[in-house]
Amino acid sequence: THSLHYNLTVRFQGGSVQSRFFADCYWDHQLFLHYDNHDKESAKPQELWAEKPLGTESWDTEIWELIEHGQNLKATLAEINAQQEQKGGSHSLQETWGCKIEEDNHTRGFWNFHYDGEPFLSYHPETRSWKVEPSSAQTLAMEVKNSWDADGIQSKVYQAHVQGELCGRFRRYQVSWKGSSLSCGASAQGNLLSPAVNVTCGEALEDTISMTCWAFGFYPQNISVTWLQDGEPQSQDTQQSWGVFPYVNGTYQTWVSIRIPQGQEQRFCCYVGYRGNNSTGLVSCGEPGHSCRSFQPGESVTPGGERGEALRLWYPECNKPAFKDCTAA
Structure with missing residues (x-):
């Protein structure tokens, strides 16, 4: 296509x-x-x-x-x-x-x-x-x-x-451009690029708050992003997915939003599964200083049970500056 x-x-x-x-x-x-x-x-x-x-x-x-x-x-x-x-x-x-x-x-x-x-x-x-x-x-x-x-x-x-x-x-x-060489950017490198992830928390509206999980800078474009409540994946009806779009240098980006009751942020985390390099990094959540730390094991099982994807759990810290280890069970 x-x-x-x-x-x-x-x-x-x-x-x-x-x-x-x-x-x-x-x-x-x-x-x-x-x-x-x-x-x-x-x-x-x-x-x-x-x-x-x-x-x-x-x-x-x-x-x-x-x-x-x-x-x-x-x-x-x-x-x-x-x-x-x-x-x-x-x-x-x-x-x-x-x-x-x-x-x-x-x-x-x-x-x-x-x-x-x-x-x-x-x-x-x-x-x-x-x-x-x-x-x-x-x-x-x-x-x-x-x-x-x-x-x-x-x-x-x-x-x-x-x-x-x-x-x-x-x-x-x-x-x-039919037949032109389009093998540029990340595709020409032949590399698997793992996503960086940012979790943002919007302003409260009628006692609810919007949280968005944004994954970016990954290649190739196959990725799974979903919100979990108490470790359980939320239904597609409760989430808004925006598809996968170009980012920079031939990489991709995607984001998924969910609206939840205000004060329940700690029960939710963002799951990102990707067939890429394992890494550990800081993830910004909302206002500057409102961050959490993510931990990614070398191999894990996705909510669907498929092995070989990198599992990441990002927990929002929307209410106070803090760091939290997001270790996968």
């Missing part, structure tokens, strides 16, 4: 949206274009296989659209922050959009947003509406969703630009 994937991030700091933004473009999970609007030299193909088949006009189109997306995303972040009671602080908004081939060989566009690193909104073409994702900014996301669904402009943008223009470009790239 093939995919065309874009990530763009803008930030709010010092009372205003920052003028600088960054964008990364991926083909089949491999970076082919990085753009920093304050560094014009960065706007060039990252790999030879991406540079040769396409002319200057195609790259000009890519850059122009990234600039347009950046301006629109900065305006969106300004509008979102204007709806909050507390106007200060530092915030970020990430837009992810692209096109991929489904199992039936049809193309399908995707489009979603993350606010302060947490899932925020995702577009559902079946209902032509936005879905609010579980997060500490859920109330804010609902306000934005209602506004976007009411005017219908975003739905038209999806049909015309994401599903239309972008998926059309995806097909053209697929033809242009």
Whole structure:
């Protein structure tokens, strides 16, 4: 299967949206274009296989659209922050959009947003509406969703630009890059890269708290991430999984969120199973200083009983600064 994937991030700091933004473009999970609007030299193909088949006009189109997306995303972040009671602080908004081939060989566009690193909104073409994702900014996301669904402009943008223009470009790239050498990044190294993991705890909302387990920097992309309560895996209905997406240098990232009663954090931990190198490391949980230590045995059994995967248990420490040994039973 093939995919065309874009990530763009803008930030709010010092009372205003920052003028600088960054964008990364991926083909089949491999970076082919990085753009920093304050560094014009960065706007060039990252790999030879991406540079040769396409002319200057195609790259000009890519850059122009990234600039347009950046301006629109900065305006969106300004509008979102204007709806909050507390106007200060530092915030970020990430837009992810692209096109991929489904199992039936049809193309399908995707489009979603993350606010302060947490899932925020995702577009559902079946209902032509936005879905609010579980997060500490859920109330804010609902306000934005209602506004976007009411005017219908975003739905038209999806049909015309994401599903239309972008998926059309995806097909053209697929033809242009057919047979090109895409064995770059981590895949060319032939290495198994174990994930780093970060557990974040969102703000309390109606006596519940959102916890997100983010695994990143791993290769290849096969991984299992789930939340455990008292050592028992939670059902898929209680968790929100976001799939596996490109990270950097040909590696991957994924995250899984769960909303639990406030005060019950110590009963939950994040399980990450991966066929990679065993390691021990520190994992940040929420605010600076709110961390836990993870311990990973050399071999273990996953909740499904399969041997050979590396078992990691990460316990959140959302309420107080502390270190805790997360030893696997």
